[in-house]
Amino acid sequence: MSSIRFEQVSQSFGDRSVLRDVNLTLDGHRIGIVGANGSGKSTLVRMINGLVTPTSGTVTVDGQNVARHAREVRRKVGFIFTNPDSQIVMPTVQEDVAFTLRRRGLNAEQIAERTAAALKQFGLSEHAEQAAHRLSGGQKQLLALAAVFVAQPATIVADEPTTLLDARNARRISEQWQALPQQLIVVTHHLHLVEEFDRVIVIEEGEVVADGMPAHSLAAYRALLA
Amino acid sequence: MIGLYSPGTSFVHRAPTLLKLFLLSLCVLVIGISPDPRLIGGAFLAVVVLFVVARVPVQAAVAQIAPILLVLLVAVPIQGLLSGWTVAALTASRLLVAVALAALFTMTTTVTAVLEAFQILLRPFHRFIDADRVGLLVALTIRCIPLVSDIVREVFEARTARGTRGSLQSIAVPVVVRSLYAADALGEALIARGLDD
Numbered sequence: 196m197s198s199i200r201f202e203q204v205s206q207s208f209g210d211r212s213v214l215r216d217v218n219l220t221l222d223g224h225r226i227g228i229v230g231a232n233g234s235g236k237s238t239l240v241r242m243i244n245g246l247v248t249p250t251s252g253t254v255t256v257d258g259q260n261v262a263r264h265a266r267e268v269r270r271k272v273g274f275i276f277t278n279p280d281s282q283i284v285m286p287t288v289q290e291d292v293a294f295t296l297r298r299r300g301l302n303a304e305q306i307a308e309r310t311a312a313a314l315k316q317f318g319l320s321e322h323a324e325q326a327a328h329r330l331s332g333g334q335k336q337l338l339a340l341a342a343v344f345v346a347q348p349a350t351i352v353a354d355e356p357t358t359l360l361d362a363r364n365a366r367r368i369s370e371q372w373q374a375l376p377q378q379l380i381v382v383t384h385h386l387h388l389v390e391e392f393d394r395v396i397v398i399e400e401g402e403v404v405a406d407g408m409p410a411h412s413l414a415a416y417r418a419l420l421a
Numbered sequence: 422m423i424g425l426y427s428p429g430t431s432f433v434h435r436a437p438t439l440l441k442l443f444l445l446s447l448c449v450l451v452i453g454i455s456p457d458p459r460l461i462g463g464a465f466l467a468v469v470v471l472f473v474v475a476r477v478p479v480q481a482a483v484a485q486i487a488p489i490l491l492v493l494l495v496a497v498p499i500q501g502l503l504s505g506w507t508v509a510a511l512t513a514s515r516l517l518v519a520v521a522l523a524a525l526f527t528m529t530t531t532v533t534a535v536l537e538a539f540q541i542l543l544r545p546f547h548r549f550i551d552a553d554r555v556g557l558l559v560a561l562t563i564r565c566i567p568l569v570s571d572i573v574r575e576v577f578e579a580r581t582a583r584g585t586r587g588s589l590q591s592i593a594v595p596v597v598v599r600s601l602y603a604a605d606a607l608g609e610a611l612i613a614r615g616l617d618d
Contacts, residue, residue: 244613245612246609246612246613266615269612269613269614269615270615273613274613276606276609276610276613278606280568280571280603281603281606281607281609281610282606282607282610282613282614283564284560284561284564284607284610284611284614285532285533285560285564286426286532286560286563286564287426287531287532290531290532290533293533294560294614295614295615297553297616298553298615298616324426324428324531326426326567328564328567328568328571342614343614346614346615
């Protein structure tokens with residue numbers, strides 16, 4: 196599990212301020228982040244993986260500044276995007292999962308072994324040699340999860356991973372989360388998905404407005420929406 | 422190669438990719454220059470046997486070879502009238518065998534195996550060419566074909582749903598814009614997966 200710290204983090208895109216002086220420490224097992232569209236939650240989690248560099252302030256993962264040690268941090272932090280189609284790189288399911296293990300100093304046998312284990316864990320073994328782009332939406336998101344999981348990161352960050360899925364597939368993804376030993380940070384609009392998490396953070400107009408147990412934070416968020 | 426791979430464990434599937442590439446090139450070359458119809462006939466029979474041994478689904482194999490049959494339907498009569506029917510038959514047989522061999526290769530070889538073979542072939546030139554990068558480029562090119570084809574389909578569907586016909590520009594602009602967004606997202610995914618150098 197990683198200790199992720201945001202210190203005085205602000206982010207602007209042109210004149211638009213997206214995050215304002217955010218101070219946070221993320222060190223729980225399962226953390227949910229909720230907020231309205233444009234509230235800054237996606238920008239916040241992208242900073243953990245170095246996909247966005249803060250305009251001011253620092254983000255550290257286990258003491259390493261993400262801006263300066265992005266490559267090392269990305270080996271610890273896996274990232275899942277909203278649209279799984281955007282993160283499928285290789286033509287077949289098996290090849291896409293194995294692709295994550297490139298340049299990790301593993302031999303072909305180790306890559307095959309770890310790929311097979313990841314596919315089995317996410318119920319994709321029977322689709323191993325299928326064309327990845329022909330999978331269903333839910334299977335594609337499971338593939339994205341398997342492709343991140345195979346690298347055995349300490350933390351998995353997911354940015355609205357169930358937004359494009361139907362209820363059944365969203366539940367399947369949620370069930371897979373429950374079984375993951377990794378630290379999990381999930382941005383979502385589906386509030387029921389984070390009800391069982393250890394902590395939920397509410398972001399509103401670039402600021403943290405609630406942070407605590409799910410029941411407390413989700414009640415605060417619902418009050419905001421009312 | 423986009424979903425054309427037909428999984429299997431036959432010796433055709435298991436044969437080393439470089440050997441398959443070498444034999445494919447050699448066969449196409451020999452068939453291309455040989456005037457002996459018996460040799461081409463023998464090659465045709467050998468290809469059929471290899472398809473059977475590899476247990477490639479008949480429908481998938483026919484789908485690979487059918488386009489060249491359409492070309493031959495037009496080309497053979499023209500060549501027959503201009504150069505004689507023997508030459509036309511030989512040319513048609515050569516093309517058919519070459520396309521069938523290429524199809525057999527793509528249907529029994531994964532993209533990863535092809536990329537690894539290219540990386541081995543490019544290794545002597547490592548001072549000038551980054552083989553890993555070339556491999557990634559080829560993989561991304563192959564991956565982007567269904568991605569862009571999905572975008573084009575969705576743009577056409579959106580146009581139909583809105584009941585408009587529109588100009589070429591009304592198709593090209595959303596396709597280009599969405600393709601650029603998709604490329605951006607794919608780039609981010611590569612970075613997130615540690616391929617940022």
